[in-house]
Amino acid sequence: MEKSLIFKFSNNELTTLFIEELEENLDVDTFSISVKGNTVKITIVSRDRNKVFHAMEVIKETYGKVRGIFSRDREGLYSYPLEILFRNFLNHPFPIDILIEILKKRGYIAYLDQGHLRTNINFYEINELLLRIFKINQSLIEKNIDPSTREKLILQAFLEESEK
DSSP states (O other), rough: OOEEEEEEEESSHHHHHHHHHHHHHOOEEEEEEEETTTTEEEEOOOOOHHHHHHEEEEHHHHHHHHHHOOOOTTSSOEEEHHHTTTTGGOOOOHHHHHHHHHHHHHTTOOETTEEEEEEOHHHHHHHHHHHHHHHHHHHHHTOOOOHHHHHHHHHHHHHHHHHH
């Protein structure tokens, strides 16, 4: 059985993120992705009809997650799935509470809602912040500092920075 889906995106970042997420999450015998500009065509091929329909659901769900990253809701908030935000930081994870606390101290709205970080900071800024937290966390891990002390030191570093 073969099925195709076509999606259009407003920018290259969304297109790239969508493809990366698909390659990580899609589990079918054969699928192909072709890209023209910001249009992505996905073709799924499998002997098992159920696998094709399951793959289509995964693709649609991934599309919804990725689209939500760059658009605000009625409240003016972005919704970032945690698995997308933290995908690049899994080798040295840190608690989401640290990120939320830092965002709140900087005057942003930030809270968890069903596996999503809801906030009014844009995707590029949140990624920069995550990278900085990750680097500090990584250096503290290399110094064999325990997790609760690491959390306090990371928060302290960002609080001191925002006071300047």
